[in-house]
Amino acid sequence: MTTNTRETPQGDMVRFGLFTVVILAMPIWLMPFGAAYPDLMQKFAIYGLFAIGFNILFGLTGYLSFGHAAFLGVGSYTAVWSFKLLGMNPIPALLLAVVMSGAFAWLIGFISLRRTGIYFSILTLAFAQMSYNLAYSVLTPITNGETGLRVLNSDPRVLDHMMGAGEVDGPLVTNLFGMEMSGLPGFYFCAVWLLIGMYISFRIFRSPFGLMLRAIKTNQTRLNYTGISTRPYAQTAFVISGMYAGLAGALLCVTDPLAGAERMQWTASGEVVLMTILGGAGTLLGPMLGAGIIKYSENIFSAFNEQALHEIFAFLPDGIEAAVVSVAGLFVGEGWHLTLGLLFMLIVIFLPGGVIEGGQRISAAVTRLRGGGSGGSSTQPQPAE
Amino acid sequence: MDAILLQILNGLDKGGAYALIALGLTLVFGTLGVVNFAHGALFMLGAFCAVSVNQFIGLEQVRLDPDNLTPWGTPVEIREPYIVSWLGDTGHLLLDYSVPVSILAAIPVMILIGFIMERGLIQFFYKRPHAEQILVTFGLAIVLQEIIKTWFGANPLPQSPPDAMRTAADIGVLVGFDPGQIVYPYWRLIYFLFSALVIGGVFAFLQLTTFGMVVRAGMADRETVGLLGIDIEKRFTLVFGLAAVVAGLAGVMYTPILPPDYHMGMDFLVLSFVVVVVGGMGSLPGAVAAGFLLGILQSFASMTEVKSILPGIDQIIIYLVAVVILLVRPRGLMGRKGVMEG
Amino acid sequence: MGILQVQNVNKSFGGLKALNNVNLDITEGTVHAVIGPNGAGKSTLLNVCVGRLAPDTGTVLFGGKTLTGRAPHEINQMGVARVFQTPEIFTDLSLLDNVMIPTLAVRDGAFKVNAWGRVDGRAEIRDRAEAILENVGLGDKRHHHSGNLSRGDKRRLELAMCLVQKPKLVLLDEPTAGMSRHDTNATIDLLARMKEEHGVTKIIIEHDMHVVFSLADRVTVMAQGTPIVEGTPNEIKGDSRVQEAYLGGAHL
Numbered sequence: 001m002t003t004n005t006r007e008t009p010q011g012d013m014v015r016f017g018l019f020t021v022v023i024l025a026m027p028i029w030l031m032p033f034g035a036a037y038p039d040l041m042q043k044f045a046i047y048g049l050f051a052i053g054f055n056i057l058f059g060l061t062g063y064l065s066f067g068h069a070a071f072l073g074v075g076s077y078t079a080v081w082s083f084k085l086l087g088m089n090p091i092p093a094l095l096l097a098v099v100m101s102g103a104f105a106w107l108i109g110f111i112s113l114r115r116t117g118i119y120f121s122i123l124t125l126a127f128a129q130m131s132y133n134l135a136y137s138v139l140t141p142i143t144n145g146e147t148g149l150r151v152l153n154s155d156p157r158v159l160d161h162m163m164g165a166g167e168v169d170g171p172l173v174t175n176l177f178g179m180e181m182s183g184l185p186g187f188y189f190c191a192v193w194l195l196i197g198m199y200i201s202f203r204i205f206r207s208p209f210g211l212m213l214r215a216i217k218t219n220q221t222r223l224n225y226t227g228i229s230t231r232p233y234a235q236t237a238f239v240i241s242g243m244y245a246g247l248a249g250a251l252l253c254v255t256d257p258l259a260g261a262e263r264m265q266w267t268a269s270g271e272v273v274l275m276t277i278l279g280g281a282g283t284l285l286g287p288m289l290g291a292g293i294i295k296y297s298e299n300i301f302s303a304f305n306e307q308a309l310h311e312i313f314a315f316l317p318d319g320i321e322a323a324v325v326s327v328a329g330l331f332v333g334e335g336w337h338l339t340l341g342l343l344f345m346l347i348v349i350f351l352p353g354g355v356i357e358g359g360q361r362i363s364a365a366v367t368r369l370r371g372g373g374s375g376g377s378s379t380q381p382q383p384a385e
Numbered sequence: 386m387d388a389i390l391l392q393i394l395n396g397l398d399k400g401g402a403y404a405l406i407a408l409g410l411t412l413v414f415g416t417l418g419v420v421n422f423a424h425g426a427l428f429m430l431g432a433f434c435a436v437s438v439n440q441f442i443g444l445e446q447v448r449l450d451p452d453n454l455t456p457w458g459t460p461v462e463i464r465e466p467y468i469v470s471w472l473g474d475t476g477h478l479l480l481d482y483s484v485p486v487s488i489l490a491a492i493p494v495m496i497l498i499g500f501i502m503e504r505g506l507i508q509f510f511y512k513r514p515h516a517e518q519i520l521v522t523f524g525l526a527i528v529l530q531e532i533i534k535t536w537f538g539a540n541p542l543p544q545s546p547p548d549a550m551r552t553a554a555d556i557g558v559l560v561g562f563d564p565g566q567i568v569y570p571y572w573r574l575i576y577f578l579f580s581a582l583v584i585g586g587v588f589a590f591l592q593l594t595t596f597g598m599v600v601r602a603g604m605a606d607r608e609t610v611g612l613l614g615i616d617i618e619k620r621f622t623l624v625f626g627l628a629a630v631v632a633g634l635a636g637v638m639y640t641p642i643l644p645p646d647y648h649m650g651m652d653f654l655v656l657s658f659v660v661v662v663v664g665g666m667g668s669l670p671g672a673v674a675a676g677f678l679l680g681i682l683q684s685f686a687s688m689t690e691v692k693s694i695l696p697g698i699d700q701i702i703i704y705l706v707a708v709v710i711l712l713v714r715p716r717g718l719m720g721r722k723g724v725m726e727g
Numbered sequence: 728m729g730i731l732q733v734q735n736v737n738k739s740f741g742g743l744k745a746l747n748n749v750n751l752d753i754t755e756g757t758v759h760a761v762i763g764p765n766g767a768g769k770s771t772l773l774n775v776c777v778g779r780l781a782p783d784t785g786t787v788l789f790g791g792k793t794l795t796g797r798a799p800h801e802i803n804q805m806g807v808a809r810v811f812q813t814p815e816i817f818t819d820l821s822l823l824d825n826v827m828i829p830t831l832a833v834r835d836g837a838f839k840v841n842a843w844g845r846v847d848g849r850a851e852i853r854d855r856a857e858a859i860l861e862n863v864g865l866g867d868k869r870h871h872h873s874g875n876l877s878r879g880d881k882r883r884l885e886l887a888m889c890l891v892q893k894p895k896l897v898l899l900d901e902p903t904a905g906m907s908r909h910d911t912n913a914t915i916d917l918l919a920r921m922k923e924e925h926g927v928t929k930i931i932i933e934h935d936m937h938v939v940f941s942l943a944d945r946v947t948v949m950a951q952g953t954p955i956v957e958g959t960p961n962e963i964k965g966d967s968r969v970q971e972a973y974l975g976g977a978h979l
Binding site: 229 | 831844
């Protein structure tokens with residue numbers, strides 16, 4: 001028999017405090033992993049935010065959306081338009097992106113949530129594909145089609161001109177009241193938003209609202225007969241997660257003011273699903289962890305090339321070395337997607353509960369081995385709270 | 386009138402492809418209860434069977450002709466496919482008909498792939514939640530398409546139909562129109578007939594054989610069939626193989642219409658899922674009807690007259706129809722009660 | 728006038744008439760059992776009452792207000808709770824969370840985004856939930872995973888989830904179906920105690936006559952979609968029409 005005592009507010013503060021320290025200290029502790037450069041850390045923060053938001057929908061309510069990349073795209077386009085019209089300050093861009101993606105999510109959620117299970121997944125997929133196709137075709141005046149939307153020197157940028165910062169030499173970079181949002185400041189800017197997003201996620205997980213969302217996943221029938229109208233709850237969760245996605249999309253443009261439709265493709269939606277389940281759907285820290293692992297591996301694997309492989313395997317005898325390199329070559333560089341697909345399968349087959357659950361199983365097994373069986377041995381690990 | 390007829394015809398070949406893929410998807414879903422996101426990859430693998438066969442029988446022998454010299458003074462290279470030098474005219478014929486010939490190779494290959502997929506992966510997911518089935522087959526689809534990409538490259542590889550079928554048929558004349566009004570490429574016509582034949586074959590197989598009877602019974606009520614003491618597992622494998630062959634053949638024959646590339650499977654999968662949902666999850670006639678219906682609708686939406694009124698409609702028509710159908714008729718056109726409702 | 732009135736309700740499935748002009752009047756504060764052979768339309772009647780099925784004709788009134796056409800959650804918010812044949816609980820959650828949800832549903836209504844406070848932030852809500860778990864004898868298991876409970880305990884939990892809402896009417900669909908003798912007796916005791924302590928009106932659909940005669944104040948016997956006899960348990964026992972309806976299927 002397992003027990004799950006509720007986490008105390010003090011425990012949560014400690015946990016969130018630790019999380020904050022770990023995130024802010026990333027430039028230090030990522031150094032030994034060779035990942036402490038700003039571009040990559042920005043990606044960790046942005047995709048972490050995306051996955052944390054997705055988890056509020058999928059992890060809590062169990063509704064598997066295959067269309068969340070659409071909200072990422074809407075956020076990106078909105079942000080770039082805000083840069084073009086208002087100026088390079090990221091704050092209005094982020095706010096507008098959150099509002100726009102929230103409105104868009106409300107509309108899609110309103111329709112898709114009329115169905116559950118696989119029908120819901122296919123409806124969201126259909127909407128995302130529609131958005132993607134439209135972004136490439138009719139909406140070209142807004143999205144600039146295949147080329148992608150970017151900020152030009154000739155754009156109005158009303159606020160910039162008002163502030164007398166309209167004329168810029170060289171490439172346009174977003175700046176927060178004079179501070180350029182690239183490099184390390186760019187990372188810290190994203191990190192602050194990640195922390196805000198994580199804090200909100202903490203609150204939702206512990207709240208009555210979060211409890212209702214979990215109840216939707218477990219037993220909708222009972223919830224209905226308990227006097228709860230389930231759809232508005234699911235709808236709210238859908239909009240919230242859409243807003244997270246929009247925020248992440250806007251942050252992508254803050255660090256690199258270019259928005260392309262490929263961001264909305266359904267493989268991108270699949271990627272956020274993978275991040276979430278890899279870390280552990282329904283856990284607080286899992287999605288961030290999953291996003292980190294995916295983006296880190298992407299970075300490592302894509303960076304390798306034949307040359308690097310030959311150097312690594314140079315110690316092997318020639319014939320074997322050539323064979324090993326040609327096999328390994330399939331999985332690196334361009335072959336990163338192959339690795340991603342395999343990772344996807346392996347995780348779902350062997351670790352559907354994600355890394356967090358895997359860690360708990362191991363620690364439970366260790367406890368049992370040590371003979372710490374004072375009645376508290378757990379046979380079925382609880383999701384980390 | 387002739388414009389409408391032409392659009393219907395234009396939709397038939399694409400509709401045929403949708404119907405064939407959706408048929409297999411439904412078969413697998415109905416009997417095995419598995420949502421297979423890797424089904425599009427089977428279509429793609431079929432198409433690459435055709436590519437491989439073509440490359441294989443097109444292997445060239447290079448000889449040097451010492452009597453003929455290029456302006457640089459080197460001998461002229463004479464390239465000739467081995468098959469032509471061995472079989473002469475028959476070789477030429479085989480090369481010309483490489484796409485239809487590929488069917489012979491594709492059937493065993495697809496059965497094998499289907500068996501490996503079902504025994505190696507899918508069978509472990511019968512009892513797992515649909516979300517996990519979706520995710521694991523999604524991963525498999527990525528893996529398969531990436532393997533094809535490394536092997537065949539990222540660019541589309543155009544395949545040509547046999548010379549005799551390269552032209553277009555003036556089929557308007559047959560039904561009383563003036564010549565030149567309804568002209569339809571032979572190969573598309575063949576594709577439609579081929580898909581109709583395969584669909585008919587699958588239905589006949591399900592209606593007329595004992596095996597088919599068990600499969601149909603399994604689609605109606607899986608538990609009961611299991612209780613009757615029928616070894617349903619073995620049949621599942623065969624059903625999966627059948628679905629793989631149908632998807633593969635759809636892919637083989639589609640290559641002259643759409644040059645195959647590694648992501649064609651994904652492109653068709655999303656659409657085919659929409660087709661299945663519109664037709665009604667678990668309904669075979671529904672899948673076929675919805676396949677053709679959506680194919681034809683799509684070709685109507687691509688008419689310039691329609692596009693000028695509703696710009697971009699050709700890009701989204703299928704999804705739009707799916708959304709409307711799902712909201713108005715949750716079970717799809719021919720769906721049964723109790724399938725995937727939760 | 729009773730708390731629940733079923734008036735001229737008809738319901739057909741295809742050609743089959745499941746409910747044939749059913750009239751029923753449930754007096755407040757009583758335990759009313761509905762019995763009858765298989766296919767008599769008992770479960771259909773219950774489903775019509777909670778809004779799961781819409782009747783073809785006729786109305787169901789609760790406290791003078793119509794229930795027909797309302798969604799299940801609205802009917803619950805009016806004070807009608809339902810216990811299912813197989814216990815419907817939130818198997819992924821702890822027992823305490825299972826009871827917190829109906830408690831919050833009473834406090835916050837059908838929908839309220841309360842995303843900032845903590846579930847256990849308000850002591851009186853948690854105390855109430857813990858008290859009801861104590862009451863049904865599950866107090867020491869409140870932090871356990873409810874999916875691991877025995878069937879009897881799941882039933883207790885489901886009853887606790889209903890009771891914590893202080894409903895005016897509880898509908899129970901074969902509350903002891905598929906239970907061991909031990910669990911059945913425990914459930915009877917619990918229901919009897921509920922009757923004394925909470926005084927809630929209940930409608931029980933039951934096959935097990937032992938359960939019916941231990942609990943019911945009044946009994947309605949249904950056959951082929953129509954109520955044929957109504958009376959106290961003792962009146963029912965001697966009625967020849969009832970014996971005929973069952974054709975010896977049950978020993979009364």
